[in-house]
Amino acid sequence: MTTLASAVDLASEGYARRRQAMLGLVARLDELLAQTRAGGGERYVQRHRERGKLLPRERIELLLDRDTAFLELQPFAAYETPFAVGASTVTGIGVVEGVECVIVANDATIRGGTMNPYTLRKAIRAMEIAMDNRLPFISLVESGGADLPTQAELFVPAGEGFRRQAQMSRARIPNIAVVFGNATAGGAYTPGMADYTIFIEDRSKVFLGGPPLVKMATGEESDDEALGGAGMHSRVSGLSDYLALDERDALRLCRQVVRRLNRRKHGPGPTVLPVREPCHDPEELAGIAATDLREPFDMREVLARVVDASDYDEFKPAYGTSLTTGWAAIHGFPVGVIANQRGIIFSEEAQKATQFIQLCNQADVPLLFLHNVTGYMVGREYEQRGIIKHGAQMINAVSNSTVPHISVICGGSYGAGNYGMSGRSYRPRFLFAWPNAKVAVMGGAQLAGVLSIVARAAAAARGEAVDEAADAAMREAVEAQIEAESLALPMSGRLYDDGIIDPRDTRTVLGLALSAVHATTVEGAEGFGVFRM
Structure with missing residues (x-):
């Protein structure tokens, strides 16, 4: 074994200072998470409960297998916008009847669960994750449709959601809609495009136009039930496949549907080697990286607290030393690691990364990118040595690699270094950030x-x-x-990551993400583009 040692002095002033600063950022995240869990506020939550309704996270908890994890995604969407933090919806990955599923739940305590531009982007990202990893997609629907004041930004791109639902069905990715209340106007197509629908007696109301709109458009008088009630759709229109007695019964029926899907994973899964915890405590990650990104840190110290048994088989350790590459496992899943050491990518680092990406594709091994990068080196000497060519080789390899990529921004992610390290635009399966992360052109x-x-x-x-x-x-x-x-929060508010995570949770989050990507095949590229020499 190649066990990573640690040189971190846990009793030092620097470690204590870094830890205190990081925990301060984590506390701020906890405040915002509490805000999102509070929904639209006490008044609207109380009104929701008086109607006998569960909150979105309560619905998710009842849907999931007992004592299993829920990996919530993009909880800080819409931060520093006019909309509620979280974008009025909860998305994530959880286990239902032993099957990992992507779950989207509207929060009707916030503007009736209506969809604003950030809600749409968050839902489409959830669909993208379901499609890329071939995970069943479950919608827990209670929405008044589009947020009309923002329709100019919303209407045209909103059609992508329905297109993706149709594409999931074609790709044999099950799409289940459970309707807990209103699904109005465009929102009616969420169950309309689903493979399976579950409605609730006297609760679900699904129509393209409600009674006031129908009256205005056609002069016809109608009530909610006759126009779009659960009973009508179950007995007359056929839009409903299952009719539940109440919310808990609807969630039971959803679990029943998943149980009958005959899902099986297509990826190789974890190795036969036993999973062993790191030799160094993940709790110590809170004091490894500084919030002042000018202060460097050793990414091997991170790996020593993330990978199984702190076992890291480094590739080309003496060449291109501002980038470390190597082989490891996380919760039994093999990974190839590419991690920045001193921020700058020189020609040697770019060439090493290019070769290593090709090797991971040959071996069908997912890639884990740990960012702390200021970009590719500039200057006369480096231009003459071919930094553009070598950087282009690395970006070519990242672009054409077909094994799953998972990225974690542990510090800075600047300039083209963000691209070479599989940033958001290079479509990693998942991208998470630490609270101290920064992303910019420079x-x-x-x-x-x-x-x-x-x-x-x-x-x-x-x-x-x-x-x-x-x-x-x-x-x-x-x-x-x-x-x-x-800063991390504004970037996360724009949905440029899949969530900001506590550094101490990195191993757990990566384990959940790796399990999800193994739901589909894990296959390397058979070829790459032209590498300029």
Whole structure:
């Protein structure tokens, strides 16, 4: 075995300082999570309960197998927007009747569960995860349809959700809709496009247009039940496949449907080797990485607290040392690791990563990318040595690799380094961030400095003097803007990750993600594009 040792001094002032800062960020996340779990507030939650209804997370808990985990996804969607944090919906992966499923649940205590642009993006990301990993998709529906004041941003892209439902059905990915209340207008197509539907007597109301709209459009008088009630759809229209007595009965029927799906995993799954906990305590991860990204940390210290038995078989350890690559396992699932050590990717690191990605594809082994990268190296020497060619080789390999990618942003993820490390635009199966993460084209000080140099050159070309006070004010404003925009929470609010995780939970989250990706085949690429030499 190649067991990783640890050089972290748990009694040092630096470790205590880093840990305190990280736990402060985690506490802020906990506050926001509590806010999302509170739904639309005490008044609306109480009204919901008075109607005999369960909250979305309660429905999910009753749906899942007892004592199994739920990997919630994108809980901070819509942060720093006019909409509720969480985007009025709960999404995640959980086990139902022994089958991992993607679950989406509307929160009707927030504006009646209506869909805003962030709700849509979050739901479509959940569908993408279901399709990529061939996981059954369960919708727990209670929604008034589109948030009408934002329809201009919502209506056109909303059709993608229904298209994806149809594509899931074609791909034999089961799509189940359980309707707990209203499913109105476009929302009616959620059960309409599903493979299986479950309605609740005297509760479910599904129609393209409710009684007021029908009256206005056609002059016809109708009530909710005759127009779109559960009984009508079960006995007359046939839209309902199962009629439940109440919410708990509906969730029982949903579990029954999943039990009969005859699902089986197509990936190789974990190895036959026993799963052993890391030799070093994952609790210590809270003090490994600094919130000040100028302070470096050893990614091997992270791996020592994440991978099975802290066993890491490093590949090319003496070459391209600002990037570590190697073989490990997490909860028994084999992984190839690509992790930044000192931030900058030089030609040697890019070439090493390219070769290692090809090797993982040859061996059908998923790739784990751990980000703390400032980008590819710049400068005359490095340009002449071919940094563009070598960076392009790495990006080519990442782009054409077909084994599952999972990314965790443990620090900075800047510039093209984000691309080479399988950032969001390279469609990793999952991408998570630590609370200290930052994502941007470059650091705020660097970007402000570049703008200042450009402005000074332009002033010189015009024969004008530089206004130093204005330049300083510009640099300060730009640096503050970039800093604010690149932080983990604003990035997560834009849905550029699948969730911010407590560093101490990294091993558990990766285990759940790896189990999910093994629901479908794990196969490497048979070829890559042209590697410029």
